[in-house]
Amino acid sequence: MRLRLTLANLKRRPVRTALTGFSLITAFLLFGLLEPMSQMFETAAETSDTARWWVSPRHSISDMLPVRYREQVSGVQGVENTAHITWFGGTYIDAQRSSAFTRWVVTPEAFLDISPDIVLADAQRDAFINTPTGAIVGRQIAERFNLNVGDQIPLTADIWHNLDGSDWHFDLVGIYDSPQDETDTTRMFINYRYFDEYRIVGKGLISNVLFTTGSVNGAEVAKSIDVMFANSESETRTQSESDYILSQVGQIGNISFMLRSVTAAVLFTILLLTGNTMAQAIRERRNEYAALRAMGFSAGDLLALTFAEAVTLITLAAGTGMLIAALLLTYSDQVLPQSSGLNLGLPLVIQGIGIAILLAVIVTLPPAIRLLNQPIADSLRRQ
Amino acid sequence: MTEPLIAMSKVCKHYQLGKSSVPVLTNLDMNIMKGEFVGIMGPSGSGKSTTLNLLGGLDKPDSGTISVAGKHVNEMSQASLTRWRAQEVGFVFQAYNLLPILSARHNVELPLLLTRLSRTQRKMRTEAALELVGLGERVNHRPSELSGGQQQRVAIARAIVTDPSFLVCDEPTGDLDRNSANEILELLQLLKQKQNKTIVMVTHDPKAAEYADRIVMMDKGRISPEEVATCD
Numbered sequence: 001m002r003l004r005l006t007l008a009n010l011k012r013r014p015v016r017t018a019l020t021g022f023s024l025i026t027a028f029l030l031f032g033l034l035e036p037m038s039q040m041f042e043t044a045a046e047t048s049d050t051a052r053w054w055v056s057p058r059h060s061i062s063d064m065l066p067v068r069y070r071e072q073v074s075g076v077q078g079v080e081n082t083a084h085i086t087w088f089g090g091t092y093i094d095a096q097r098s099s100a101f102t103r104w105v106v107t108p109e110a111f112l113d114i115s116p117d118i119v120l121a122d123a124q125r126d127a128f129i130n131t132p133t134g135a136i137v138g139r140q141i142a143e144r145f146n147l148n149v150g151d152q153i154p155l156t157a158d159i160w161h162n163l164d165g166s167d168w169h170f171d172l173v174g175i176y177d178s179p180q181d182e183t184d185t186t187r188m189f190i191n192y193r194y195f196d197e198y199r200i201v202g203k204g205l206i207s208n209v210l211f212t213t214g215s216v217n218g219a220e221v222a223k224s225i226d227v228m229f230a231n232s233e234s235e236t237r238t239q240s241e242s243d244y245i246l247s248q249v250g251q252i253g254n255i256s257f258m259l260r261s262v263t264a265a266v267l268f269t270i271l272l273l274t275g276n277t278m279a280q281a282i283r284e285r286r287n288e289y290a291a292l293r294a295m296g297f298s299a300g301d302l303l304a305l306t307f308a309e310a311v312t313l314i315t316l317a318a319g320t321g322m323l324i325a326a327l328l329l330t331y332s333d334q335v336l337p338q339s340s341g342l343n344l345g346l347p348l349v350i351q352g353i354g355i356a357i358l359l360a361v362i363v364t365l366p367p368a369i370r371l372l373n374q375p376i377a378d379s380l381r382r383q
Numbered sequence: 384m385t386e387p388l389i390a391m392s393k394v395c396k397h398y399q400l401g402k403s404s405v406p407v408l409t410n411l412d413m414n415i416m417k418g419e420f421v422g423i424m425g426p427s428g429s430g431k432s433t434t435l436n437l438l439g440g441l442d443k444p445d446s447g448t449i450s451v452a453g454k455h456v457n458e459m460s461q462a463s464l465t466r467w468r469a470q471e472v473g474f475v476f477q478a479y480n481l482l483p484i485l486s487a488r489h490n491v492e493l494p495l496l497l498t499r500l501s502r503t504q505r506k507m508r509t510e511a512a513l514e515l516v517g518l519g520e521r522v523n524h525r526p527s528e529l530s531g532g533q534q535q536r537v538a539i540a541r542a543i544v545t546d547p548s549f550l551v552c553d554e555p556t557g558d559l560d561r562n563s564a565n566e567i568l569e570l571l572q573l574l575k576q577k578q579n580k581t582i583v584m585v586t587h588d589p590k591a592a593e594y595a596d597r598i599v600m601m602d603k604g605r606i607s608p609e610e611v612a613t614c615d
Binding site: 290 | 482
């Protein structure tokens with residue numbers, strides 16, 4: 001009966017309930033979409049290989065380092081393995097975001113040696129090392145673009161034009177997987193040999209040197225490297241991989257903070273909107289509540305009834321919004337490969353439901369308590 | 384000599400209107416016997432509704448005692464008063480105060496939610512109450528689908544469904560036409576006669592008051608002794 005009363009109250013003004021419900025669904029849809037993104041930015045750094053270190057140009061990411069730096073880094077005490085990596089950029093198919101994925105140029109053998117997060121079949125690994133025009137892509141990219149080993153991948157250059165002025169063509173020699181689900185398989189790696197030979201400018205220049213230190217304190221090694229290149233033509237800044245990723249994201253501000261701010265603003269707006277709606281609904285029932293109190297319903301009974309109504313509406317809407325978000329995230333990687341790996345996990349759903357219940361408490365308590373504090377006789381008198 | 388069911392003794396009540404204190408009831412004494420149908424009349428501001436609110440436990444007096452079936456209502460805490468109302472008092476309001484979103488059956492069932500009755504027992508009691516007020520055929524209708532007289536019948540069914548000691552009726556026929564009003568008053572008389580219900584009714588309508596066993600005339604917060612009348 002109490003459930004019947006709660007549901008009947010929700011159907012009392014169907015248009016108002018529907019509009020409030022849609023607003024709440026939209027708010028929790030945004031929560032469901034933005035919060036996983038926010039967490040992704042935070043966890044990207046956490047899940048990166050912390051044993052790997054990046055030597056970068058000190059002043060700008062658009063500066064380059066001489067390729068010989070790799071040899072010099074190799075000579076620093078404590079450095080175990082080294083490789084170098086260069087940002088390729090370029091365009092695959094078209095400039096649409098749906099065709100976008102990241103492309104790097106690497107020295108295959110050295111790079112694979114310090115990348116345990118890239119799992120490649122032995123034959124494909126050999127092919128990558130031995131094919132100057134060879135390239136490998138992650139599993140998600142291969143599935144997204146229906147690429148198979150043996151295919152040729154044309155890329156239009158935006159930084160690194162080749163000698164004959166035409167598009168670059170790379171031979172797909174391997175498709176890599178990841179030992180962990182959260183590791184990125186949306187990248188393409190290109191063999192440095194062919195790239196360096198045929199690029200018009202920048203021969204002998206690279207974006208970064210990568211190295212591992214084994215059990216040695218990486219921070220001390222990093223400091224030694226930066227000291228070594230101080231006052232040179234290309235000063236360096238050496239960071240762990242997680243710090244490097246954070247600093248790259250930081251180029252466009254604190255994304256996680258910005259996303260959370262948007263979510264908070266939306267939820268706060270919804271709080272005001274829903275609060276106003278609930279206050280109005282409760283005011284309209286002043287006489288009914290007074291009659292119920294006269295009959296013997298306690299203030300607690302009526303508070304519970306009002307709270308149940310708000311919780312039902314808000315949690316149903318929150319659940320619907322998060323369900324839509326979960327579906328969108330599930331299918332989003334087919335449209336936007338970079339979004340792959342985003343998902344609305346159970347902790348976030350629990351967090352969302354918690355926010356919904358908190359919202360229900362905040363919007364219900366003040367108007368209900370105000371109403372229940374009025375003398376019954378006064379409320380009955382005001383017909 | 385039989386003890387009265389309701390006994391009000393030297394009851395005073397005042398309301399605060401801005402900075403001034405307005406007396407509403409002054410040393411009011413009133414006894415109501417079990418099974419009695421009492422009509423309270425008087426001009427606006429005479430204290431009729433305040434008296435009814437005090438009797439029904441909706442308000443507390445500033446001084447004096449109100450005793451119902453030997454219990455001192457004025458000394459009860461708010462929580463006790465709430466429980467007491469649920470068990471002992473049935474309210475009938477001028478504007479019916481039914482929940483528009485519920486059917487007649489569910490409106491009548493509402494007070495039973497505060498009891499420990501099973502769903503089946505609640506259903507039986509609800510149907511019996513609606514039968515008694517002559518609405519056995521309209522149990523699934525919502526208030527908006529019923530006439531004013533029928534809505535007031537539902538309200539009366541709701542008031543008696545818990546079998547309270549007495550009914551408090553505040554202008555129960557105030558919003559009804561003459562015929563409907565007479566039907567409601569006859570129903571109240573029937574409840575008094577068949578179920579020995581004690582009924583206290585505030586009304587402005589002399590014709591409605593004629594249905595009462597006794598009329599208490601109030602003026603300026605007191606009972607006017609010379610105007611206390613007893614009907615046949």
